[in-house]
Amino acid sequence: MTSAIKEYGALRRTVYAARYLADETYRRRIARQLNKGENLHALRRSLAYAGEGALRRRHHEQQTEQMWCLTLATNGIVCWSAEYHGLGVAALRRADRQFDDEILAHIWPTHHENVHFYGTHSVDIDGELAQLDTDGYRPLRLTKVVSAGS
Template identity: 55%
Template sequence: MFGGGTMSSSDAQRFPVRGKSTTARDMTIHGGQVLSSYTHVSDQHSTFGTKIIVPNAREAHFVLDDFLGNATDLPLFEHATDTHGVTLINFALFDLVGKLLSPRIRDLGKITLIRDDTPTETVKRYPHAGPLLSTRWNEDLITECWPGLLRMAGSLKYGQATASLVVGKWSAASRQNTLAAALKEWGMLRRTLHAAKYLSDPAYRRKIARQLNKGESLHALRRDLHYAQQGAVTKPALADQTDQAWCLTVLTNAVITWTTEYYSLAVRQLRAAGRDVPDELLAHISPAHSENVNFFGVITVDVEAELAKLDTSGWRPLRPAQLRELGL
């Protein structure tokens, strides 16, 4: 009910750093040295990608990395980001590898939109949107560079080059580079199509916002779970920081899985008791909360007593509070 695993989103989360580290930077807004953990989240609330990056690095360079290079069975097709993950290069590369970039762009009215005809003919065909299409796209340039664009897409799709390297290099390429110009031209076309759909389709806008909200809710859960050492990263080396970030990802996914499983038990119990629990409602319930997690103190577990509470299927009995968490 949460999603079919076809859509994902990505965003960076800042964590404070103690001691010296090559990945940390001093940022006044965060009150000291921080690093960024860039995570990819599916529409099923699972985190499938985690990468430690320098906090002032351009996030857009890392959007495609775990989207294409993850080791999961998720049938990912569409990806949402906020403005920090958007470049013309990303729009082009997503399309060239057969995927769809669906970002939420700040100041959408200020971006350049392109047309395929003269201004007069464009306004005649599109009386309302025509005046917004200010630039004519260079179709001849795309035709000339099409084989090169396909080779680049093939290198990404089959792992012969990392997406962050490709995006970074082409984003920094000069305007005299023909292939870079063609890549940005194709990206401008895809951005125009996205803007048209985003402005005209409320359901599309809600879908993007809902996916980005899932990522934000997981940020909050990760922040709650990452409470040791006052939530700071203490390892100086990138490899150790990456291990710590992936441990946090495993822990977050474990909490999400636990909560989802017990949501399923609660829904079945409510429906067996005659309550109406529509699937449409379940699609908007999030397992990314921590009210059921005891973070602090010393916890003593009587293993034998706890095992005796399990039913024949190995589940703990539901409590009324767990049913109330569903809002049902």
């Protein structure tokens, strides 16, 4: 039985390798998924290195707590970005902006060029709450779109 399972596993790996080598679209899809994973790791590294990448706690429980904080911050950034990307896409569609859904496959909520990792952040909670719309979101920034013909 064990040898049959090993042979089945070898067969599956062979079929995967053949499909991967023969299908360029499949290779691109795999590469895109790998890139998404790498982008998530880059976000986590950026968050960790903002604290100089060091575990600052002495005890295991405290180190675990620090890593959970990193996970919480990562998830917060990803959720915020995903939500506001969705709001932006919905606003563009309401404005009759047409774009291919294939383009959306390249927008990842783990992109973090807009995140400021260093320094002290102070938040005016009352001021921020006053900016929220009736659905509880901050207003989207409107940018002037220049068409290719103008």
